[in-house]
Amino acid sequence: MSQDVKVTNRIMLRKLAVMSVLMFGFGYLLVPLYEKICDVTGINQIVKADEIGNTQVDDSRTIIVEFDSNSRGEHWYLKAIDSKKTVHPGELVEVIYELHNPSEKSVVGQAIPSYGPAYASQYIKKIDCFCFKQQEILAGQTQRLPVMFVIDSSVPDDVHTITLSFTMFEVEGAIVDEKES
Amino acid sequence: MEAAHAHDDGHDHVPSGLMRYVTTTNHKDIGSMYLWFSFAMFLVGGVMALTIRAELFQPGLQLVRPEFFNTMTTLHGLIMVFGAIMPAFVGFANWQIPMMIGAPDMAFPRMNNWSFWLLPPAASLLVLSLFVPGGGPGAGWTLYAPLTVQQGMGMDLTIFAIHILGMSSIMGSINIVTTILNMRAPGMTLMKMPLFVWTWLITAYLLIAVMPVLAGAVTMTLTDRHFGTNFFNAAGGGDPVMFQHIFWFFGHPEVYIIAIPAFGVVSQILPAFSRKPLFGYASMVYATASIAILSFLVWAHHMYTVGMPVEAQLYYMFATMLIAVPTGVKVFNWVATMWKGSMTFETPMLFAIGFLFLFTLGGFTGLVLAVVPVDVQLHDTYYVVAHFHYVMVAGALYAAFGGVYFWLPKWIGKMYDERLGKIHFWLSIIFFNIAFFPQHFLGLAGMPRRIPDYSLQFADFNMVSTIGAFGFGMAQIFFLYILLKAIRSGEPAPAKPWDGADTLEWTHLPSPAPYHSFEDPPQIR
Known part of the structure; x- marks a missing residue:
């Protein structure tokens, strides 16, 4: 060439x-x-507070909400105090999760919520949740962590049970401030 | 490079022995190596496919452990896509593009050698992954996180293999684009190029655009695994669904990277055996280009079930259906090319017509899968497996078979045995349909893919499918015999054995094509 x-x-x-x-x-x-x-x-904005309008409690229906939890790593156990609650759509619900750190190490964690069935997730409006921020937990400590939510009244009739599950992940590299508590 | 060329110039001296192939910069040698390599990989991937089908012959676990089954589905996919079909068409490109545009060789002969010789190490890494602790990759050829973030070192070998394969493809594509754009003979305008050359120009651009994205995706997986990043690792705030988006941004153009050169081969064969010029040449070029552009805009139709807003599903559904329009133009033009032609049915033509029927069928099942509510039901079932084997095997692979029979006389100067070629075609097409047609029914009935066991109601169709798969595999061993017979004792081929063939390699070169062709470019009217 x-x-x-x-x-x-x-x-x-x-x-x-x-x-x-x-x-x-x-x-x-x-x-x-x-x-x-x-x-x-x-x-995908699962760890932000939802806005809720004026809600009307629908006494004619009840929905069972199951509270599940998983912990990734050996530093902690996460468990809901009540494993399930029967609620009305529109009703304000509060549940407490208990996070226990049996290990010798203080850690920082972040909980990520997940829902079953997946399409029900849009009807669970979280007003406050420990998953909105990271959790510091010292060695041997136990913490009570609240979740407040409302099930939207527009939830379809065929939804009878919703599972709300949290998985606790360790935030790598985060430093625990020992003096704080 | 200059010195080697000066030495070779002027006479047809071919260096002998193994070193000829290690050091060669000749596009014909490299083309042959690509084709033999891809055939070898086709057999390796085929053995894996038959392992899968043997396990699925009966319900229950008989032959392999489930983990190994997963490895087989993964490696079968990777090896067939990256090791067999893509290198086969690069082999065609190497042999044919310089001859079809009247160029003496590829633009970068030394890089061409390197592109090929990267492939054997990459393939070895893939096969080697089977023998390391933890076994081979078992995440499926799509390499979805989080499985890829978790598995053993076989996954690392796979990631490196993909890096190397990607480099090879990108270098090959750069070579092809430069050759086509800069080295055409005088008078060979873009719109006079044979359609095979056009399809490769478009494919090479697609490869340059998307192979680096795949390389990025697997690099992210690698750094997630070993270097503390959290792109896809949910435990660190990463998002596995994002991997699917990045992967399919590569993956959808990839299916056209496989299909478009096949379109090119068929667009050469059909006019030659219909003894008519290709119907609607310009519309073929534009249709191919539209398919390529649209392929960048539809990737999420592979992931309707990950949870996306209905607006996005609607967009991807309609955009996907839009691809049927240029594809329909192509199918129409192929049929119109045959219309009132003086057709004869030698083996290449049979494979091209087989392609036309079965690829179109695979295209239609693709349209069915584009429809969101249907896909939600059929996602990850055997219907999908049937769909993509119709477009990949009966589409791309049949075009490659047709192309080999079509150009073999030019490559080796000898004819294959026509009777045996026809037997190969009929065995292939019958066993292919026995293997894959029942998989549509299995998928519609809900049998999931990539699972080594199944419920009893799927037993009969699976048994039929396995019988077909083994028959198809045997037919390809027969193909190897036909090739070897042609090479050893084929009848000498004339310069233009096919009446209707009119591209430069038939009209200007003897058979076999000399080692150096078009040192002086031909004049194109």
Whole structure:
């Protein structure tokens, strides 16, 4: 091949190589983009307080809410004091979870909620929840953690039982302030 | 590079022995190596497929442990996609693109050699993963988090293998784009290029755009596993669903990376055996380009069930259905090419027509799966397995078989045995349908994919499917015999064995094509 074709080939090679490097970067750009889209559209905002309007308690219906919990790691046990409650849609419900740290190490954790069935999640409006912020728990300590929520009155008739589950994750690298408590 | 070329110039001296293949920069040698490599991987992946089907022959666990079964489904997918089908079409590109556009070789012959020689180490890593503690990857070929964040070192080997395969594909694509854009013979305008070359130009751009994204996704998985990042690790605030988004941003264009070169091969074969020019050449080019662009905008139809807003589901549903329009244009043009043609049915034509029927069927089941309420029912069932095997095996693989039979006379200068070729076609198409057609019914009845056991009501169709799969596998051993027979003792092939073939490699070059072709570019009218 002639000399100019070689030169134009080199230029083309450079352009295409830059393009592939940029696309590698774009793969990483998808991460903040994904978070931004979730933020703007309100998808996946499970650890923020929900806004509730004027609620009317619907005494004609009852829904069983089960309280489940999982702990990841050996530092703690998370358990609801009541394993289930029978509630009316629109009624303000408060439950207490107990978090116990039997280990020798103080840790910081974050609870992530999950719902079963998944589509019921949109009807559980959390007003206050320990999952809205991180929890510090010292070695040997036990904490009582509240959750307050309302089941929206528009919940479909075929929903009779909703499971609310929390999983406790350790926040790696967070430092516990020993003096605070 | 210059020195080696100066040495080779002017006479058809071919270096001998193994070193010829290790050091070669000749596009024909590299093309052959790609094709043989992909055939070897096709057999390896095929053995894995038959392991899966053997286990599913009867309900209950008979042959393999469930973990190993998962490894088989994962590696079968990865090896067939990245080791068999993609390298096969890169092999076609290497052989055919320089000859079809009147170029002496690929633009970067040395890089071409490197692109190929990255493949065997990558394939070895994938196979090696089976023998490390913890076993091979068992997360499915889609490598979904959180499983990929948790599994043993077999997963690390898989991630490295994908990095290397990605590098190979990107270098190959850069080479192909540069060759097509800069090295065409005088007078070969873009809109005079054979459609196979067009489809590869578009595919190469797709590869350059999405392979790096896959590399990014598996790099994130790797850093999640070992370097304390939390992209997908839910325990650290990461989001496994995000992996699915990034993966399918790569993954959907990837299915067209596999399909579009197959479209190109079929667009060469059908006119040749219909003895008519391709119907609607320009619309074929535009339809292919539209498919490529649309493929970037529909990725989330693979994940309707992860919980997305109904508005998003509607968008992805309609955007996905839109792809049926350019695909329909292509199918229409292929059929119109055959309309009133003087058709003959040699083996390449049979495979092209087989492609046309079965790929279209697979396209229709794809449309069914695009519909959200239907997909929610069929997601992760055997219906999906049947769908993508119709487009990947009866689509891409049949086009590759057709292409091999079509160009083999040019490559080796000898004819294959026509009678045996036809037997190969009929065995393949009958056993393929025995293997995969019942899987539609299994999926509709609710049999989940990637599970080594199943309820008793699925037993009969699974037994039929396994019989078909083994028959299909045997037919491919027969294909190897046909190839070896042609290479050893085939009848000498004329320069243009197919009446209707009109591209440069048939009209300007003898059979077999000389080691160096088009040193002086041909003049295109």
